Amino acid sequence: MSERTIKSGGVAGVLAAALFILSAVTDTVAPIDVDYDSPNEYVYVAASTVAFLAVVVAVIGVRALAARTGRPARLATVAAWLVGVGYGAVGLLNIVNLLVGGRSLVMVRLGFAVVILVGSAILGVVVLRMHLLPWWCGALLVVAFPVGHFANALFASAENILLALLWGWVGVSLLVRATAPVEPAVGQSTRVS
Numbered sequence: 001m002s003e004r005t006i007k008s009g010g011v012a013g014v015l016a017a018a019l020f021i022l023s024a025v026t027d028t029v030a031p032i033d034v035d036y037d038s039p040n041e042y043v044y045v046a047a048s049t050v051a052f053l054a055v056v057v058a059v060i061g062v063r064a065l066a067a068r069t070g071r072p073a074r075l076a077t078v079a080a081w082l083v084g085v086g087y088g089a090v091g092l093l094n095i096v097n098l099l100v101g102g103r104s105l106v107m108v109r110l111g112f113a114v115v116i117l118v119g120s121a122i123l124g125v126v127v128l129r130m131h132l133l134p135w136w137c138g139a140l141l142v143v144a145f146p147v148g149h150f151a152n153a154l155f156a157s158a159e160n161i162l163l164a165l166l167w168g169w170v171g172v173s174l175l176v177r178a179t180a181p182v183e184p185a186v187g188q189s190t191r192v193s
Contacts, residue, residue, distance in 0.1 A: 002068045006178040009061010012054040013171020020164035021052035024157035031156055045098045048160070052091030055167055057086045061174045062123065065132050076126045086184025113149075120145050135174040135186045140166040 009119030026044040059080050067075035089112040097103050124141030127133050144166040155161075 003178050004065050006061045006068070006174050008126055009058045009064065010171045010174030010176075010178060012057035012061065013167045014171075015096070015167075015171070016051045016054035016058060017164040017168030017171060019047045019054065019158045023048045023051065024164065026122060027157045027160065028061040028121065037158060042134070045094050049091050049094035051100070051163075051167075052087045052094065055087040055163075056084045056091070058167055058170055058174070059087070059123070060133065061168065065174065066126065069130060073126075073128060074129075075122065076132075079119050079123035079126055082115050083123055084086070084119075086116030086119055095165065113145075114126035117119070117145055128159065133170060137166070137170050137173055140169065 151158030
């Protein structure tokens, strides 16, 4: 079960990366307005919505990888919940925006952005400390979301590109680690009795 969950998380991470790139390209071709009145804007919202929901599955894969190590992973669970709830809520808010035809509930979205920010920072530290994924995945978890937000002032699609890098690397790393041998928990013997 754990291997399948980790693989699913890997596939979802790669899918999220591809959709974040599609969102970045769509936004670059024709910048997204407040009111959705062109097919381009609907493509953008649909792609980013599925990307956000795919991130939830990728986070579940990271949590499954943490659980497979046998080390205490309570902090990984809390961080995964925060990140998953944050990205899932933003994805659902995108669906509401798509149905309404424009951006709404902006303050609620900002609240969930804070949840993502806190959860991603904690999950990044957990990934780094537990050596779950390559170090750059942990570092990207910590910095991609906040840096992407401010980088949008320089380049409109900067956040989507950083999120694509983050979740693409996480996805590929999960796919590689899904079938890798499990490392024993700290303090456990590696000998077979």
